Amino acid sequence: xxxxxxxxxxxxxxxxxxxxxxxxxxxxxxxxxxxxxxxxxxxxxxxxxxxxxxxxxxxxxxxxxxxxxxxxxxxxxxxxxxxxxxxxxxxxxxxxxxxxxxxxxxxxxxxxxxxxxxxxxxxxxxxxxxxxxxxxxxxxxxxxxxxxxxxxxxxxxxxxxxxxxxxxxxxxxxxxxxxxxxxxxxxxxxxxxxxxxxxxxxxxxxxxxxxxxxxxxxxxxxxxxxxxxxxxxxxxxxxxxxxxxxxxxxxxxxxxxxxxxxxxxxxxxxxxxxxxxxxxxxxxxxxxxxxxxxxxxxxxxxxxxxxxxxxxxxxxxxxxxxxxxxxxxxxxxxxxxxxxxxxxxxxxxxxx
Amino acid sequence: xxxxxxxxxxxxxxxxxxxxxxxxxxxxxxxxxxxxxxxxxxxxxxxxxxxxxxxxxxxxxxxxxxxxxxxxxxxxxxxxxxxxxxxxxxxxxxxxxxxxxxxxxxxxxxxxxxxxxxxxxxxxxxxxxxxxxxxxxxxxxxxxxxxxxxxxxxxxxxxxxxxxxxxxxxxxxxxxxxxxxxxxxxxxxxxxxxxxxxxxxxxxxxxxxxxxxxxxxxxxxxxxxxxxxxxxxxxxxxxxxxxxxxxxxxxxxxxxxxxxxxxxxxxxxxxxxxxxxxxxxxxxxxxxxxxxxxxxxxxxxxxxxxxxxxxxxxxxxxxxxxxxxxxxxxxxxxxxxxxxxxxxxxxxxxxxxxxxxxxxxxxxxxxxxxxxxxxxxxxxxxxxxxxxxxxxxxxxxxxxxxxxxxxxxxxxxxxxxxxxxxxxxxxxxxxxxxxxxxxxxxxxxxxxxxxxxxxxxxxxxxxxxxxxxxxxxxxxxxxxxxxxxxxxxxxxxxxxxxxx
Numbered sequence: 001x002x003x004x005x006x007x008x009x010x011x012x013x014x015x016x017x018x019x020x021x022x023x024x025x026x027x028x029x030x031x032x033x034x035x036x037x038x039x040x041x042x043x044x045x046x047x048x049x050x051x052x053x054x055x056x057x058x059x060x061x062x063x064x065x066x067x068x069x070x071x072x073x074x075x076x077x078x079x080x081x082x083x084x085x086x087x088x089x090x091x092x093x094x095x096x097x098x099x100x101x102x103x104x105x106x107x108x109x110x111x112x113x114x115x116x117x118x119x120x121x122x123x124x125x126x127x128x129x130x131x132x133x134x135x136x137x138x139x140x141x142x143x144x145x146x147x148x149x150x151x152x153x154x155x156x157x158x159x160x161x162x163x164x165x166x167x168x169x170x171x172x173x174x175x176x177x178x179x180x181x182x183x184x185x186x187x188x189x190x191x192x193x194x195x196x197x198x199x200x201x202x203x204x205x206x207x208x209x210x211x212x213x214x215x216x217x218x219x220x221x222x223x224x225x226x227x228x229x230x231x232x233x234x235x236x237x238x239x240x241x242x243x244x245x246x247x248x249x250x251x252x253x254x255x256x257x258x259x260x261x262x263x264x265x266x267x268x269x270x271x272x273x274x275x276x277x278x279x280x281x282x283x284x285x286x287x288x289x290x291x292x293x294x295x296x297x298x299x300x301x302x303x304x305x306x307x308x309x310x311x312x313x314x315x316x317x318x319x320x321x322x323x324x325x326x327x328x329x330x331x332x333x334x335x336x337x338x339x340x341x342x343x344x345x346x347x348x349x350x351x352x
Numbered sequence: 353x354x355x356x357x358x359x360x361x362x363x364x365x366x367x368x369x370x371x372x373x374x375x376x377x378x379x380x381x382x383x384x385x386x387x388x389x390x391x392x393x394x395x396x397x398x399x400x401x402x403x404x405x406x407x408x409x410x411x412x413x414x415x416x417x418x419x420x421x422x423x424x425x426x427x428x429x430x431x432x433x434x435x436x437x438x439x440x441x442x443x444x445x446x447x448x449x450x451x452x453x454x455x456x457x458x459x460x461x462x463x464x465x466x467x468x469x470x471x472x473x474x475x476x477x478x479x480x481x482x483x484x485x486x487x488x489x490x491x492x493x494x495x496x497x498x499x500x501x502x503x504x505x506x507x508x509x510x511x512x513x514x515x516x517x518x519x520x521x522x523x524x525x526x527x528x529x530x531x532x533x534x535x536x537x538x539x540x541x542x543x544x545x546x547x548x549x550x551x552x553x554x555x556x557x558x559x560x561x562x563x564x565x566x567x568x569x570x571x572x573x574x575x576x577x578x579x580x581x582x583x584x585x586x587x588x589x590x591x592x593x594x595x596x597x598x599x600x601x602x603x604x605x606x607x608x609x610x611x612x613x614x615x616x617x618x619x620x621x622x623x624x625x626x627x628x629x630x631x632x633x634x635x636x637x638x639x640x641x642x643x644x645x646x647x648x649x650x651x652x653x654x655x656x657x658x659x660x661x662x663x664x665x666x667x668x669x670x671x672x673x674x675x676x677x678x679x680x681x682x683x684x685x686x687x688x689x690x691x692x693x694x695x696x697x698x699x700x701x702x703x704x705x706x707x708x709x710x711x712x713x714x715x716x717x718x719x720x721x722x723x724x725x726x727x728x729x730x731x732x733x734x735x736x737x738x739x740x741x742x743x744x745x746x747x748x749x750x751x752x753x754x755x756x757x758x759x760x761x762x763x764x765x766x767x768x769x770x771x772x773x774x775x776x777x778x779x780x781x782x783x784x785x786x787x788x789x790x791x792x793x794x795x796x797x798x799x800x801x802x803x804x805x806x807x808x809x810x811x812x813x814x815x816x817x818x819x820x821x822x823x824x825x826x827x828x829x830x831x832x833x834x835x836x837x838x839x840x841x842x843x844x845x846x847x848x849x850x851x852x
Binding site: 349 | 363610712716732774775782
């Protein structure tokens with residue numbers, strides 16, 4: 001019989017860290033699969049390399065830290081980070097972009113802070129922003145949609161991913177990029193969006209990052225996660241609501257210079273960020289109200305950067321900025337304790 | 353997503369696997385053989401331990417007073433069966449430490465002969481004070497697990513003019529069904545107990561809250577109380593910890609008890625349903641609290657059921673009766689699996705607080721590896737109090753106990769919902785209990801050092817006073833001597849003058 005004193009509970013819920021990670025990865029797979037489907041073999045190679053690199057860096061860091069790597073490698077967090085990094089990359093980016101991205105995410109974004117659960121910034125977004133600033137050409141070369149069997153073959157694809165020089169594929173700009181460039185040339189909406197098809201944008205048949213184009217599939221994955229109880233509604237809803245309200249107002253005031261709600265919601269990384277990045281447990285607030293504030297802040301920053309900033313897409317910066325504010329939000333927004341006011345004073349008997 | 357539509361009166365909580373079906377359909381077993389020896393601890397309640405009034409060798413009858421209550425908050429204990437006092441000794445308590453406490457050992461004579469009981473002709477005509485004193489004399493304590501002397505609570509209720517008596521029949525802990533069975537089988541007696549409590553407190557009405565996973569108990573209680581307009585039976589959602597009295601009160605009324613107050617401050621008294629039954633027995637039958645219904649369950653129990661057990665019966669005896677498979681027992685628990693205590697040995701007596709004995713197998717209790725916190729805030733969502741368990745635990749880990757107190761450590765009710773949901777299996781409650789114990793220890797140390805300082809100061813003052821007194825005495829002596837010398841000196845010249 002057990003002599004060591006143990007506190008209750010003597011039974012436990014069945015959900016474990018690895019279950020959560022597995023479910024998130026599962027929810028991402030449709031969008032990743034879609035990315036591979038419409039951008040061909042190079043997208044598959046890039047995804048595989050990025051995820052593998054993430055695992056290798058995780059193992060190396062754990063080794064250096066002197067802990068047993070196996071349980072941590074199996075918890076799925078490194079795979080998830082790698083996958084998220086891959087999804088934010090241009091689909092035909094060279095292999096080393098994926099490796100550098102994983103290195104930044106795992107080593108600088110996660111392990112230097114002390115590993116799982118300790119990081120201040122979302123590793124995948126840190127990697128994306130660092131890559132974007134360091135390698136602007138590679139990070140903004142967007143290929144046309146080239147479905148798996150209609151694009152380059154396997155060998156050509158290997159060459160695309162592993163060749164040293166930037167490939168010369170037919171490339172164009174993303175919707176947000178095109179609009180930003182257009183504005184700088186004094187062009188106005190809606191003329192800038194002459195070839196924009198809102199339905200294709202929704203299902204994801206457009207230029208863009210590997211796993212971010214299909215709002216539909218990401219939305220489906222995100223809603224499934226919410227149903228499974230892995231994420232809660234507070235962050236996605238407040239994020240999407242704030243950007244919806246802002247774009248409605250500004251588009252109504254000046255439709256020539258502000259994108260419509262639909263374009264905002266279906267462009268860039270917005271859906272991915274709303275359901276999978278902003279909801280990252282480690283880097284978002286703990287309380288429901290704090291999460292609403294966090295989500296709304298993300299939405300606001302995304303809108304500000306997209307509308308008035310230098311970059312066409314602002315999700316990465318917005319997330320990092322709000323990540324930095326998270327400890328502050330958690331400090332000031334705390335749940336009300338039973339029998340006390342929000343300020344911690346006991347309730348007045350006459351008022352309770 | 354459903355959180356959108358959450359009832360604001362129902363914060364946090366969890367729903368664990370219930371495991372109630374194993375025992376909830378079987379009648380309470382009353383055929384437990386009388387054990388040869390009964391070990392009755394003198395402290396089975398909150399407050400001062402009772403003082404034994406019997407000596408070794410005394411013959412006692414069933415229901416006879418063994419130890420009387422001491423001070424305002426205390427409760428007496430009675431002989432659970434007839435026989436003779438074999439010993440009054442220190443015996444292991446049903447506590448995780450199994451440290452010995454003062455225990456009266458009775459060798460039963462097998463007669464099980466009752467003492468003359470005082471049965472009032474109409475208990476419902478007794479004066480409120482009389483009801484309270486009878487409840488107090490019968491050693492009735494809160495049987496939900498808190499074991500607070502019931503008479504004290506009734507007295508508080510009478511003094512504070514309460515408007516509602518809340519009967520807690522939540523029984524939210526998994527496995528436990530003793531209250532469920534009690535309600536199904538003895539609903540009329542419980543309702544009689546509730547009426548006596550109402551009278552004892554001059555309270556107008558009572559509400560009984562029953563979790564909605566006990567429809568039979570609800571039906572039985574509903575029928576039993578139908579004749580009494582001032583007793584309502586209400587179903588409450590099945591969500592642990594609904595049996596936390598303050599959670600049930602908030603759910604049923606929307607009121608919260610102030611953090612520094614008692615339920616009586618807002619005109620409510622909360623009693624457990626089994627306590628109401630004990631009150632019935634004490635007042636209507638004149639029987640003190642000498643037995644209780646105990647749920648015996650868990651994977652290692654061959655015959656899981658509810659058993660009416662005499663206080664002082666060793667758990668080994670009860671376990672044997674329920675066909676325990678000793679080799680399969682991985683953990684023995686007194687109480688429920690959420691808040692119950694793991695016992696190191698089974699040779700401990702059943703006490704008034706013991707509502708369940710669970711013999712869990714290795715399959716029932718998982719011992720997964722503890723992983724780092726991923727800040728998923730499941731614990732924040734699960735906390736019924738509104739605390740931040742993850743933050744508190746990280747402060748305690750860094751030995752910043754004061755910071756943990758600032759976060760609300762002292763408001764924690766140790767319900768273990770946070771540990772239950774934690775995907776990293778962090779033993780959060782263990783941290784909180786450790787911190788509370790540590791703070792208590794520090795407080796004691798501070799207290800002690802203050803006391804030492806006071807004694808030191810007293811001594812210094814005393815020494816100073818003695819010194820001053822000695823000085824004054826010396827001065828007085830010196831003055832007296834000087835005066836005498838002067839007198840002599842004065843006298844001398846006179847003499848000389850005279851002589852001259």
